[in-house]
Amino acid sequence: xxxxxxxxxxxxxxxxxxxxxxxxxxxxxxxxxxxxxxxxxxxxxxxxxxxxxxxxxxxxxxxxxxxxxxxxxxxxxxxxxxxxxxxxxxxxxxxxxxxxxxxxxxxxxxxxxxxxxxxxxxxxxxxxxxxxxxxxxxxxxxxxxxxxxxxxxxxxxxxxxxxxxxxxxxxxxxxxxxxxxxxxxxxxxxxxxxxxxxxxxxxxxxxxxxxxxxxxxxxxxxxx
Ligand code: MD3
Ligand code: FE
Numbered sequence: 001x002x003x004x005x006x007x008x009x010x011x012x013x014x015x016x017x018x019x020x021x022x023x024x025x026x027x028x029x030x031x032x033x034x035x036x037x038x039x040x041x042x043x044x045x046x047x048x049x050x051x052x053x054x055x056x057x058x059x060x061x062x063x064x065x066x067x068x069x070x071x072x073x074x075x076x077x078x079x080x081x082x083x084x085x086x087x088x089x090x091x092x093x094x095x096x097x098x099x100x101x102x103x104x105x106x107x108x109x110x111x112x113x114x115x116x117x118x119x120x121x122x123x124x125x126x127x128x129x130x131x132x133x134x135x136x137x138x139x140x141x142x143x144x145x146x147x148x149x150x151x152x153x154x155x156x157x158x159x160x161x162x163x164x165x166x167x168x169x170x171x172x173x174x175x176x177x178x179x180x181x182x183x184x185x186x187x188x189x190x191x192x193x194x195x196x197x198x199x200x201x202x203x204x205x206x207x208x209x210x211x212x213x214x215x216x217x218x219x220x221x222x223x224x
Contacts, residue, residue, distance in 0.1 A: 028191060088146060
């Protein structure tokens with residue numbers, strides 16, 4: 001067994017480029033775990049309903065005053081929010097004035113297991129952003145860089161209608177790779193992919209047994 005320091009970059013590449021029907025490499029240190037969340041999906045949907053009774057979905061505005069087409073809520077010790085002052089993590093939900101709901105155990109366990117499975121140990125998320133896409137909603141190309149450290153991976157879980165995910169590189173003009181994300185798919189983003197540009201194309205109309213006519217994405221992050 002080679003010690004970690006002894007590994008060559010090609011051995012590290014091998015570790016992340018291992019592919020099987022349910023573990024697909026979609027970028028450097030970006031691992032797609034197809035169906036990883038499917039067994040937990042009904043439990044996750046019930047937990048989403050509980051969380052959003054306390055902190056309802058809402059359309060936030062950007063610094064420039066545009067309303068986002070994606071409706072959002074959060075759970076965990078902090079939540080990601082956007083308003084006319086910009087993007088930030090906040091301990092209180094600005095809509096209710098109260099703390100965000102605690103992160104459900106089913107959420108936490110799934111995120112930690114997925115990170116471990118993808119090769120990232122001891123991920124302990126303190127925030128889960130819940131994104132709800134109705135037909136026509138999209139997320140323009142952006143980077144996630146409001147967190148204190150980029151050393152932790154991000155885990156994302158797709159539920160309901162499928163969507164086309166766009167993955168670029170570290171430069172906004174880098175070519176984009178399109179990947180369809182289906183209900184139950186989990187993606188773990190670490191290393192150099194952590195700061196890659198990414199987005200979601202406009203959601204197509206449809207119906208799904210879990211969500212009706214929408215897609216829900218859970219994004220787990222370590223914000224602080
Ligand atoms: C790639 N959400 O909330 S999750 C976001 O489906 C966000 O709702 C999308 O991008 C969604 O910020 C995509 C997948 C994702 C999340 C974080 C990433 C992909 C990422 C960070 C770096 C690179
Ligand atoms: Fe993002």
